[in-house]
Amino acid sequence: MAIAEDLTLDFAAKQWLTQLPLGGGNHRADFPVSIIRKNAHSFAAGTALTFEGDDVATVLCVLKGWLSLSKSLSDGQTQIIDFALSGDIVSPVSADGHTSVLQVEAATDAVVAILTEAEWARLKREWPAIATVSAQLSAAAQARISERMLRLGRGSAPNRIAYSLLELCVRLRSIGQSTNQTFHLPLTQEQLGEFSGLSSVHVCRTLRRMVRNEVIVMEDHMDIHINDLDALAEIAGIDFERLATEITPTAA
Amino acid sequence: MAIAEDLTLDFAAKQWLTQLPLGGGNHRADFPVSIIRKNAHSFAAGTALTFEGDDVATVLCVLKGWLSLSKSLSDGQTQIIDFALSGDIVSPVSADGHTSVLQVEAATDAVVAILTEAEWARLKREWPAIATVSAQLSAAAQARISERMLRLGRGSAPNRIAYSLLELCVRLRSIGQSTNQTFHLPLTQEQLGEFSGLSSVHVCRTLRRMVRNEVIVMEDHMDIHINDLDALAEIAGIDFERLATEITPTAA
DNA sequence: CGACCTTTTGAAACGATTCAATACTGGTGG
DNA sequence: CCACCAGTATTGAATCGTTTCAAAAGGTCG
Numbered sequence: 299m300a301i302a303e304d305l306t307l308d309f310a311a312k313q314w315l316t317q318l319p320l321g322g323g324n325h326r327a328d329f330p331v332s333i334i335r336k337n338a339h340s341f342a343a344g345t346a347l348t349f350e351g352d353d354v355a356t357v358l359c360v361l362k363g364w365l366s367l368s369k370s371l372s373d374g375q376t377q378i379i380d381f382a383l384s385g386d387i388v389s390p391v392s393a394d395g396h397t398s399v400l401q402v403e404a405a406t407d408a409v410v411a412i413l414t415e416a417e418w419a420r421l422k423r424e425w426p427a428i429a430t431v432s433a434q435l436s437a438a439a440q441a442r443i444s445e446r447m448l449r450l451g452r453g454s455a456p457n458r459i460a461y462s463l464l465e466l467c468v469r470l471r472s473i474g475q476s477t478n479q480t481f482h483l484p485l486t487q488e489q490l491g492e493f494s495g496l497s498s499v500h501v502c503r504t505l506r507r508m509v510r511n512e513v514i515v516m517e518d519h520m521d522i523h524i525n526d527l528d529a530l531a532e533i534a535g536i537d538f539e540r541l542a543t544e545i546t547p548t549a550a
Numbered sequence: 551m552a553i554a555e556d557l558t559l560d561f562a563a564k565q566w567l568t569q570l571p572l573g574g575g576n577h578r579a580d581f582p583v584s585i586i587r588k589n590a591h592s593f594a595a596g597t598a599l600t601f602e603g604d605d606v607a608t609v610l611c612v613l614k615g616w617l618s619l620s621k622s623l624s625d626g627q628t629q630i631i632d633f634a635l636s637g638d639i640v641s642p643v644s645a646d647g648h649t650s651v652l653q654v655e656a657a658t659d660a661v662v663a664i665l666t667e668a669e670w671a672r673l674k675r676e677w678p679a680i681a682t683v684s685a686q687l688s689a690a691a692q693a694r695i696s697e698r699m700l701r702l703g704r705g706s707a708p709n710r711i712a713y714s715l716l717e718l719c720v721r722l723r724s725i726g727q728s729t730n731q732t733f734h735l736p737l738t739q740e741q742l743g744e745f746s747g748l749s750s751v752h753v754c755r756t757l758r759r760m761v762r763n764e765v766i767v768m769e770d771h772m773d774i775h776i777n778d779l780d781a782l783a784e785i786a787g788i789d790f791e792r793l794a795t796e797i798t799p800t801a802a
Numbered sequence: 803c804g805a806c807c808t809t810t811t812g813a814a815a816c817g818a819t820t821c822a823a824t825a826c827t828g829g830t831g832g
Numbered sequence: 833c834c835a836c837c838a839g840t841a842t843t844g845a846a847t848c849g850t851t852t853c854a855a856a857a858g859g860t861c862g
Contacts, residue, residue: 369700372787377703379696392796393690399796400696438645443695444631444652448621450702451629451747455818486840495703497819502842519827519840535624544644544651707850738808749851754810771808771859 330425334359334411341404343484347412349390349398357418358388363408364484367400368492378493380443381405381466384473387435389415406484434547442469442545445536450495453535458494459504460534463514465545467524468538472546479524582677586611586663593656595736599664601642601650609670610640615660616736619652620744630745632695633657633718636725639687641667658736686799694721694797697788702747705787710746711756712786715766717797719776720790724798731776 338361341347347365349356358365365382367390379400382388392399404410413421422429442465449458466483470476483490487505488498496504508514513530515523524530531538590613593599599617601608610617617634619642631652634640644651656662665673674681694717701710718735722728735742739757740750748756760766765782767775776782783790 369696371700371704371709375704377700379699389689391689392693393686393798394795394800395689397796399693434645437641437643437647441644441651443699444621447631447695447699447702448623448629450699451744452623452627457623488840492703498841499820499843500818502840503818506842540649543646544649546645548646740808750809751811751852752850754808755850758810 330421330428333413333417333421334361337411337413337417338409339412341408341410343404343406343408345404347402347404347410349402354398355391355395355415356389357413357415358382358390358402359411359413360384360386360388361409361411364405365408365410366403366405366489368403369400376492377495378489380439381493383469384475385435386439387432389418391415405489431547438545438547445541445545446494455494455496455500455504456507456533457535458496459490459501459508460530461536462490462494463522463524464530464534464536464538464541467522468542468546472542479527481522483520483522485520582673582680585665585669585673586613589663589665589669590661591664593660593662595656595658595660597656599654599656599662601654606650607643607647607667608641609665609667610634610642610654611663611665612636612638612640613661613663616657617660617662618655618657618741620655621652628744629747630741632691633721633745635721636727637687638691639684641670643667657741683799690797690799697793697797698746707746707748707752707756708759708785709787710748711742711753711760712782713788714742714746715774715776716782716786716788716790716793719774720794720798724794731779733774735772735774737772 341363343363347358360382362384364384365386365388366378367380367382367388368376368378370376388402390398390400390402422432445461445465449461453461467476467479467481470481475481485493486498487501490496491498491501494501505514505516508530509516511529513524513526513533515525517523527538593615595615599610612634614636616636617638617640618630619632619634619640620628620630622628640654642650642652642654674684697713697717701713705713719728719731719733722733727733737745738750739753742748743750743753746753757766757768760782761768763781765776765778765785767777769775779790
């Protein structure tokens with residue numbers, strides 16, 4: 299974990315931090331960007347982000363890449379609770395404020411600003427726009443977690459996979475990393491299984507069937523194109539554009 | 551839905567609203583209680599709480615009874631995402647602020663204060679203690695939803711049922727409705743199935759097996775006593791007291 | 803008492819997992 | 833440049849756990 303120097307890159311992408319109405323000419327407006335920049339760290343894919351002691355009360359702003367938030371059963375079986383993508387905010391704190399309930403890991407190479415609860419509270423207080431976006435992000439996270447719980451509890455394998463693909467497509471689109479239902483998932487089938495509650499073998503079978511039916515096209519280790527959006531949405535049991543408004547922070 | 555007149559009852563229970571350090575002699579300190587009282591409504595068990603149009607941006611404070619928050623697949627299969635118990639706060643709003651992502655229903659007879667987002671924001675602003683409790687409650691909800699997602703995705707039926715019982719036991723204990731691991735669940739086996747992602751038939755089989763093994767005792771339609779806490783915690787894959795600190799707001 | 807809902811239990815069917823063998827891919831070092 | 837390796841993907845076959853179907857028993861309420 300090293301201080302990130304290359305923050306220019308992803309800031310160009312469509313992200314909340316760059317979109318904040320922070321008040322143009324006002325030089326203080328640089329403050330949020332600068333405090334986040336100052337606390338930015340790089341993580342290589344696969345690295346665990348650990349929090350101990352007082353560090354727990356911490357807020358993570360993902361500036362680049364994907365984080366996976368997961369939990370494991372005692373026998374090692376893992377469930378990915380959520381992915382935090384570029385622009386997302388994570389506070390992996392439990393009700394007692396002392397333990398992290400979730401294991402946080404960089405799913406890809408990632409850049410993350412790590413703020414204390416206090417710093418974050420101050421940002422929210424002094425820049426209401428940040429508080430607003432933060433609330434929207436958390437409502438969006440809530441909504442997509444509900445959708446996924448529904449499918450973990452009740453959905454078939456095709457339903458789960460279809461939903462997972464559509465959710466990630468929608469989210470990537472909202473941060474400018476997908477157009478025309480084409481996107482790259484930086485995941486193994488094993489990880490997609492941990493996300494959707496299926497064995498990697500069954501993820502493979504299900505994806506293959508979708509390719510055979512020409513619902514999706516797959517190339518180069520997880521470059522996905524949704525060929526028949528209506529069919530996939532039907533399998534997932536959602537309305538694509540409605541899902542987008544529910545699980546994605548909408549421009550205020 | 552009628553204005554509730556009988557608010558004295560559950561207020562006696564150990565609840566956040568009564569525990570707030572609102573500043574003793576200060577007469578303004580009555581304000582939170584009075585605004586909540588003014589907006590309290592009664593719902594009979596089974597009633598759906600609906601929100602339309604501008605009502606969506608709404609906060610629910612459960613004063614008495616249980617709410618169930620659920621989602622359904624197009625074929626009618628339902629997943630209960632969470633129960634909101636007495637003292638819990640629910641904001642069933644999606645990221646666009648216009649649709650309710652969750653179906654809210656009174657699982658028992660219930661009394662709920664229904665506040666607008668604006669009223670709630672004002673309460674939080676003027677009584678920081680409310681903001682604190684609110685944050686704790688939402689961290690607790692986050693934590694228990696993660697635990698449940700893990701089990702929906704990866705757990706066996708016994709694991710899911712054991713966890714569900716323990717979670718509800720812990721939560722009921724924290725609001726003074728369970729002592730000695732004895733409590734009443736106001737749920738049918740069907741609902742317990744919707745909560746744990748199992749068919750009602752399999753809920754029955756699993757509970758029966760636990761009774762046979764003397765892990766739990768069941769009487770009178772869902773009066774449950776956990777007879778062998780260690781065994782149940784083992785099946786659920788948790789540490790009981792640790793779970794309590796994670797999924798329950800801790801006294802500040 | 804009958805109507806209705808919930809619980810219980812058995813048997814059959816189904817879907818997902820596990821096991822196992824093979825192929826594919828990208829990276830490393832001879 | 834090729835051989836090799838580890839990790840990943842693919843496919844088939846057997847197994848397992850859960851669901852579904854069905855039938856009966858228990859409870860509650862008009």
